[in-house]
Amino acid sequence: MNNDWTDEELRAAVDVYVEMLQKHHSNKPFTKKHYYEELHRKYGRTEKSFEYRMQNISYVLSLMGRNWLPGLKPAKNIGAKNAAKIEKMLAEAEGVSFIPVANFETAVREELDKPLLHEPIGNVTPKIIQTKISAYQRDAKVKAWVLKVANGICEGCGNVAPFYGTDGIPYLEVHHIRQLADGGSDTITNAVALCPNCHREMHYGIDRDRLISKLYSKVPRLIRE
Template identity: 45%
Template sequence: MAVNIPEGITHQDVLDGIARFDAGQSHEFGESTGYDLVYRDKRYPPKAILALAASRLNNGKPLANFFKGGKRSEAFRILDGLGFVIEPKGRKRGLARTRDSRYWTPGELRASVGAYLDMLGREHRGESFVKKEVIRRLLSGPLASRSRGSVEYRFENISSVLHDLGLVWVTGYKPHSNVGANVAGKIREMLVELGAFAPDDFMPTADPDELEHRSVGLQRAGISQIPAGVSAPQMASSTSTTFVRDPRVKAWVLQQADGICECCGNPAPFRTDDGRPYLEVHHVQPLADGGPDVVENVVAICPNCHRALHHGFDRSQALSSLFDMIDRLEKH
């Protein structure tokens, strides 16, 4: 019976696992056959260490001996990604690849996040790239003290952070579940520093210009999940009455429309200075009438259709047609 390795194992958990092993805590594992985890010039069986490390997340008990080990196993990827050296049995320490630090340095993190964002940008633009070549360049340069597995694991960590933010990630680097809060926080900081997104972009706003600015930023980053939106938008009064809106809703709806008016089906009439097709968002049930700022109440349409839905003599019929054409719309 296969055992799932629990989410959230940390570097400290592994150190605790090593301490438990040294103290003679019982477990179900024998000596390793192909690889050793090396810590302070002492060799340990990797699966046994990971099983003991998981005790904190497994009701205080080591994992049972029903998960795979080996060079490309999940167990080894976790240990490698947390900064521990795993090498073939019998290899002399002088020949082993070593790390400058068991933790990723800011420079290493910057290099990995930068390379990841470059791949993500190329994917957005439809440009081809070879992942193995990206990793090869990193291993021959700023990540020379790392292994291929640890770089791939770090890329999956980055995907996990983007996924949790509701943003798209590089295809093939599935979001990893074992990302500690400290690591995730550092990755988020580096993503912001390198311009992947701005934290304020996720905040609702009543300022139309700021809403546009934040929505554009999120469209560039790419929305991967349907945003929750604002079910009961609050009014904000200045010289005119506006409503607090979620920029993620606007970004997601425009992203889904992909430059095609959801009302008439024609392409956007022109492109903006930064190359985006120009469409406007319209709340089917107006916010002033109690409508929510959610994707089920918002459409992306051309300026002509937008004016027609507000002022056309047949706007009621046009509105009904929207519900027939767009499955996500719900009457509120």
């Protein structure tokens, strides 16, 4: 079968991934293999092909700073074009608007794999891209409470905040363990104060599951959702 994936096949894989992710977050039982078998019967590709495509979807989610489905470790062997398509399809499947990042970040990683030859010219006057985004209405009291309790100490690594903000407050960032985009609550039982390094690792690190488990063990107020 042709190795080029049609938009129909990509969308089917994305829809199935989103369905499994929603079931995972709702603690509903499901079997990945069952979904792969259904996709195989409909489109003819091997179950392994669909499993690997699911890992590509995990990779796109990782570029977006989103949590991926456990057991489907991100696989980066995906072109920028398909990454952009998957990102758009994810937003459509979840019914949200988004700021596109997958195409750019995939292209960056493709360049990183090449020998460093010439200095790029870049763009002296970068173009402005108009986008529509959705945002969650958060409770300021929750963020303030979490920061006050942390008292300038990262609840992840335990280090002192790396600097003071212009407001004179030790700089920490509040992170939702189960992300709001995945149905997480904006409550103190789902939020921690992290230094920028720990926060970025929680969004983009390959060991985020280990860090999440560590936080649940370390911070008594946290409750798994």
